[in-house]
Amino acid sequence: MQNNIESKRALTPTQRILYACLIFLSITLGYSSAHKKDAVEVSLSYYEKELLPQRSAQRPEKFGHTIDESKAVNIFYVDCNDPFASDQNAGTTDSPFRTIASAVHFVNEQRIPARIIIRPGTYQENIVLAGDSSGKDPVLIIEAEKKGTVFISGSVAQKGWEKENKEKYYSAGWPYKWGFSRLEYEYKLKYTQLGRRKEIVTLNDTLLTQKLSLSELDAGSFFIDEQLGKIYLNPPERIEINKADVEAGVITKLFEIKQRANFILRGITIQHAMGSMHEVALRLANVSNFLIEDCTVFQNGTIGILLVLAVNGTLRRVSSIQNGGNGMDMYIAQSILVEDSEFSFNCWRSHQAQVWHYFPAGAKLCHTRNIELRRNTFIGNLARGFWVDINGEFNTFKENLVMDNTDFGVFIETSHGPTRIENNRITGNRYGIMIAESWLTELTGNTIFQNRMSQIGVRAIDNRTQQDIKNREFFYAQETRGEHLIFRYLPMKLTMNNNILFSDNKEDALYRHGVAMGTDFGEHIKTYRGNNNILYHTKKEKAFLPEPVYADLTLEQWQKKTGQDKHSQWKNPEIYYVTIQHKGNNILIDSHNSKSAVTTVALYGAKMKNSSRKDPYFVGWNTVQEVATRNSWPYTFALPPETAEGHWMFFAKVYTADNQVLHSRRISVER
Known part of the structure; x- marks a missing residue:
């Protein structure tokens, strides 16, 4: 025990915060009611009554960064295109550094608050910013002189x-x-x-x-x-x-920030890192009080962004797209805000590897607490769109667009909760939302429609044994490693209020209860709570599938079976959505239930390299045609000559006068 105490004393401030938040749960769970070294049972009732009040009391009131930019009083410049630039220069406006890495190293060595301004250009380098683990690093801002003109390229x-x-x-x-x-x-x-x-x-x-x-x-x-x-x-x-x-x-790990606090990265594009699907282009490890803003992480063969051991950070207007691994991974993190960002068209290398589960997603969170994602976009990932996995607590996902991902749009798995999913638009995925072995999930005000198998999916394993749940993921708790926990994930206490669930595809459902590994619908609905939802399927009334024990149910039968949704309604919600059809040599785009004037309709196309699931890889999305609005619907686009051969995919964007951008599903056209 003495060695373990000494290891705790050596923790950095960031690690201590995470240790207090995460290890508390693992130790408490490990020494809960059963007190057995070989199998400890954890139930929802124990978690709610004994642990959740303590966890709620410890929850931070705020999340995100609190950096005072005015403190960055020392200004330095970097210019790779200036013939007189040199890494031996002073970094002044007339005598700039040549490389970003040298400027970062110089400022770090001086330990002064600083702003590094990077002039337009492509910088082929590997950058490492390392702090002293104290959490008291001086403010450092690294930013493009003009947003979108600085490229850190591998x-x-x-x-x-x-x-x-x-x-x-x-x-x-x-x-x-x-x-x-x-x-x-x-x-x-x-x-x-x-x-x-x-x-x-x-x-x-x-x-x-x-x-x-x-x-x-x-x-x-x-x-x-x-x-x-x-x-x-x-x-x-x-x-x-x-x-x-x-x-x-030819370069991997383009930008790494470690053991550092109080920094801003702004207006920079990080692209073309080579590497495997598990390597990382932008890696932030053991960091606190940080802002990543107006940055693009683009076309890397690796994971786009990784945050590990991260506390009190903000990602704002960040685009992580077309990366071979996940768009973003967040692992052991607390009090992070992600807003107005995009994580789309990722996971192409994991898709090539024929791995569609276990880790790939547009964005995945693991061991996270007090994270909020709002007004983000998750489109076209060759995997799940957004995934919360293992021990998620007090996480919120709201006002996001999740569309056309090849697997689940939103996946909540093995998370204790509470998890709040609020006011999102989720469409065109395999499942809209899948909730698996998770407690205390709240769905409120979401519009979930036209997902391919079901709008909502539920899966619960009553006895899920998780060995080594407290190993390196819950680092530093030596005395609790290797212990078995048996999670009683039934019942799960799912809450659904004021959502819209809609479909016009006869093959999918509004609600589907999974049959995998001992799922028990009867046990699940004991704690299900739902009301004031609008539910509608144009092709069938029996749209609730509590398989395998029960027959498919109508809404009325669902209400009787669950005792819930007494004020939920079976009616057409008349939601605004866009459809796309292929007819002959034309693509037809139609708008349904628009509440605002349409200003522009754009058709996008990409040639598929192979029509099989093993390699649906695109040469690139291009705007095929774009037209201004007119009163007649549907819009008809003639297929251009370059699409006369091969297998193509198309989707449409519709722009409205109230600044909405709506996407259609993708459709396949083989000519």
Whole structure:
């Protein structure tokens, strides 16, 4: 025990906060009612009555950063395009540093409050900002002089292309030998060889598809032959490769901030990091009181953003899109605000690896407390949209758009709660919201419609044994490691009020109760609470599926079975949504129940590399056509000539006079 006490004394301030918040729960649960070293039982009633009041009392009143920017009184400049810039300069406006890394190192060494202003340019470097773990670091602001003009890039120009005889592809020298990565969870998951690669190549800012043999090359793809030291590339149609901008990622871990407090990162794009799906482009570890604002993390082969051991931070207007791993991972974090940000079109490398569960998501939170995500967008991730996993407490997800992700739109799993899901718009996913083995989930004011299998899904395993729940995830509690906890996840106490659940697809449902691993609908509904919901399915009245024991239910039967939803209504909610259809050589876009004038309709298209689930990889989304509003519906778009061959995907955006942007589902067109 003495060694463990000493290890606790060595914790940083950030770690102490997280230790107090997270270890309290693990230790208390571990020595709850049963007092058995080999199997400790934890129930909802024990959690609600004994633990939750204490947890609520300890909950911080605020979240997000509290940085006073006026303290950053020392100004330094970085300019990679100034011929007189040098890392030996003083960093003044007339004598700037050449690299960001040198400016950061200089300011850190001086331990002075500072603002580093980065002039426009592309900076191919790896940056590390390290604090002293005291939590008292001076304020440091690292920002672009003009938002969107500074690129921290892991790629270099790939030149020297030569045509391979009469073939359609070209080749160039390739000096790197990265081979196939060893990945996490190898003992559980069967990764494909393609998913183990690290390379990333773009052509005119569009990601290209990687292949594992020369014979597989088709338009918009590349192949690395490490034995011959060559890269082969088959450009998209009508692209002259010697006039194109081809870049290959050669740097990973582009920006790392660790053991640091009181910093701002603003207006910067971080792109083209090479690496596996578990490596990270922007990594923040053991950090507190920070702001990431107006930044883009784009087209990395890795995870976009990772926050681990993070406290009191804000992510505002951040875009993490088209990354090979997750758009954002948050692991052991407290009091973080994420607002007005986007986490879309991620997980393409995990998708190539044929891994669609266990970790991939547009954004995933694990061991998090007092996190709020509001007004964010999660679209088109090749996995789940948003995922809270393991020991989530007091997390809020509100006013977000979650659309067209290949798996669950919102997934709440093995979280003690409370978890509040409020006023979100969730559509076009496999399930709208899936709640699995979680207590105290509240759904309020959400519009959940046209998801492919069900609008709401529930799964609960009555006896879920979690070994080593208090191991390294709950670091520093040596005396409690290795213990088994048996979570009694039934009942779960799900609450649903003032939501809209709507569908017009005969194959899906409004509510579906999962059958996996001992789920018991009868036990679940003992604590279900619901009222004032609007529920409607245009194709069937029996839209509640409490399988497998009970027959499908109408709303009236559901009310009798559950004793709830007495004031919920079966009526068409007349929600505003957009539909898309393919007819002949046209795409038809229609608007339903618009309460505001439509100003613009835009059609987007992307050519699929393969129509199978194993590789639905896109050359790139492009605006096919855009038209100003007119009074007649539907809008008809003629398919352009370039879509005459192959397998294409289309979706539409509709812009309204009250500044709404609505998306249609994606549809597949094979010609």
